[in-house]
Amino acid sequence: MDKEDRLPQNPKEGILFLLIISIISVNTIAPIIMEMEQGFSISNYLETLKIVPFLWVIVVLLVRLVAEPLVHKMMPIFVGKTDGFNARILLNTLLNVTILSILLTIIGTWVGMKQISLEPFQTFFHSWFRNFGIAFWIELLIAQPIARFAMKKLHARQGRKVEAVN
Template identity: 75%
Template sequence: MHGETRLPRNGREGILFLLIISIISVNTIAPIITGLERGFSKEVYLDTLKIIPFMWIIVILSVRLIAGPIVGKLIPKFVGQSDGFNARILLNTLLNVTVLSIILSIIGTWVGTKQISLEPFKNFFHIWPRNFGIAFWIELLVAQPIARFAMKRLHARQGRKAESVNA
């Protein structure tokens, strides 16, 4: 997928892409999950805003250190040469959200309750499917399309700039 305008082409763009996705994800997924756990109210939302910076750091580290390497090894086992962009993106999103939702269903509970306990393991099969579903649809319909649109716009601007220099 070299030359694909909807994806980052270098490390700097990769960081921007990750920042866009993670900021959107943490600011939507965490409040929705917390609201479902504790009820939707102004107080619950304000409490959620207090943990979002911590969750954002955890998400970034989890993506870079855990999900990225795991998904990077799995993708080639499932993707064929003839698979198109959308199929690759869907599989990548599915695998990333699966790994991250497993990790964050546990760690997120610890951060939200401000204590490490066995609670997320006891309730894992109750909370994980819900968390996965919320995260998957936010990623698929909101975060990923916005980040890909930003990359496409960035690459279009770079292309126009290169054309004007060459002209």
């Protein structure tokens, strides 16, 4: 998968890929979860928008410092040499969303409440299953495909530039 044109090929592209996914995810997943918790209203949505920048920073840090290293260690356990691109992407998404949804079910509650409490632990299983489901489907159907499409277009443009030079 190293030369897969739907994935980043260097650190700069990796940052772009992460930015696309994280911005889409935080701006869709957080509002949906908050609206399901507190009810669907404009005022609740506007309240959610106030915490989105903080959640975005937390998500990016958790992805880079926790999820990526753990998923990188776990992938070889589950992936075979003959597994294709889609199988690897699905497993990667499943592992990332599982790790991040566990952490963000707790941390996101603290950020939303603007205080550290035991509440996210007391309601963890009820909240986590819902949060995982929302995050998994948004990642699988919206955020990841858009980011992979952007990488494919970027690599196609780079390929056309190389051909034009030759």
